[in-house]
Amino acid sequence: MVHPGLAVEVIVVNDGGCPLDGRHLSAILPGVVIIEQANSGPSGARNTGIAAADHPHLAFTDDDCLVEPGWIQDLHAALVKHPTALVGGKTFNLLRHNPFSEASQLVVDAVCRWQNSDPENGRFIPSNNMACCREQIVALGGFDTVFTLAAAEDREICDRWRQAGWPIVQLDNRALVGHSHWLDHRAYWRQQVNYGRGARTLHSLRRARGVSGEQAGAGFLVLLLVMALRRRQQGRLQPLLLLLVLESQLAIVVGNLRHPRVRPAHVSGDARAQQPTRA
Secondary structure, three states, X not given: OEEOOEEOOOEEEEEOOOOOOHHHHHHHOOOOEEEEEOOXXXXXXXXXXXHHOOOOEEXXXXXXXXXXXXXXXXXXXXXXXXXXXXXXXXXXXXXXXXXXXXXXHHHHHHHHHHHOOOOOOOOOOOOOOEEEEHHHHHHOOOOOOOOOOOOOHHHHHHHHHHHOOXXXXXXXXXXXXXXXXXXXXXXXXXXXXXXXXXXXXXXXXXXXXXXXXXXXXXXXHHHHHHHHHHOOOOOOHHHHHHHHHHHHHHHHHHHHHHOOOOXXXXXXXXXXXXXXXXX
């Protein structure tokens, strides 16, 4: 598949979903590679894609995302400028009238702002809008498959990326991705609890590696509330948004307390060892 001035390889990993219609997708994306596999979670799915890719640069997104025109070009330009960096673009909520989806995106936005106060020396990139050099992520062993949910697997790879001495770069209002993840109250609570479970797993792995993690504390909560107050909402939804971001922090604490510790003798998933089955 070719974009103006840039050859692009598109790989779709169907991680335990209904079988995809390859002919339909090929009509939309000529040359697309479809890989069907049993459900393994986001880390395993991304590792399968890494193993199947031929190009030296990789970009990741999710099935509930819609990339804007110029997305891949923006990420490629950032990697040319910062060849050893893990880079990420700007993700925004497409379901603006869904307060749960809006609150969910706001929590992620706050984490990005908190962790990336210096955009060219950041600490976190969400994996639904991330790009890097294939050789580097393979050298790290890919995403850690102990994370079977979409919760903290991106924080963990960012940790190891920085430990390797490589930079993390957050792009401002470039490489845009719209996120269309519909949530009701129950799904929102479950998502935030899972974030807490993922955080507990991440902290256990950090301790096993002898690495101290940052504690967000009251400063992050203040930032989250300020961002919620500034977020443009229609009338009565703004108080609800404030309540939901506070609820997210309670749910994260609940998930953190419920989740058992990870054994220290953990071995990271190896992107080089994946054996995908192509459709």
